[in-house]
Amino acid sequence: MAVTSSDDASEELDEETERQTRKATGVAIRQLARRGMSRWELEQLLTKREIAPEVFGPELDRLEKLGVIDDASLAATLAFTQHSRKGLGRTVIEQDLKRRHIDPELIEAALEDIGEDDELERATELAVKRIGQLSGYDDETARRRLHGFLARKGYTSDIVRQAMDAAFAGRRSRGGSGVRFQ
Template sequence: MGVRLLTVRDRTRAELARLLAVRGFDRADSQVALDRLQEQGYLDDRRFATTWARSRLRTKPMGSYRLGKELEVKGVEEQLVREVLGDLYEEGEEPAARRAMAGKLSVLGRLPASARTLRVARFLQRRGFSSEMIWRLLHEEQQG
């Protein structure tokens, strides 16, 4: 059953354990199966976290805080989340913040500047970027 659940998409160990429990599998038997899947390379939280986070960052640029929380919800351990985010945000959050801001600005094109600035600030905040980053980028946008 575990292999079949992994053919749909890659999952974390915690996600797969939850799915097996919901389907009525015994916890001890599930742990043995999960260990075997991990030993055989079918189940790899690092691979999942890296692939999922890269994809998420590419399609929906966001700050490391929010992306980290999303990974934790998926069942990725805190230490692994820090390592993966460290690799992904090696150059900092600014490139992702700039991409997110550019996308939002293109949608808001004809709004008055003050309304556009407010909406972009809220959008970037929801995406998990720091207030300092948001302020700096908006200040640059207004100056440029």
């Protein structure tokens, strides 16, 4: 029985789809091994690699079902590490997760673990550490710089104020007056 040209074309198309699917899987697995990525980030990457959405969509669905792609886990991990290691506040963490196009409900769930007490404690640790680096400045300049530092880390103004009060109380108790004259 002879193979017709339409059979050859569909066979070539199937082979190309299979090759593209393997490529999509390989790219996704390698990227996930390097760092956590959201599904949206993987979609963007695969689009840049010129893999058709019809090909990578089902493959990403399969990887999601296997638990290889897990936006909820990624959001929780990022929230924890960014808060505990980098000292970032909820606002900056939320912005980062939104930038990665993680579902708002997953972001909310990930940020629930960071309570206001945790934020205040971490902000106070950062403020106390930073105040030592500002010992050469007068109180007003040190306050301004410390406020900017904590605000950039994503802490609310209420938490920034409380952390600064604690840091300056410690600075005064150690006898640091700010400017030192020689």
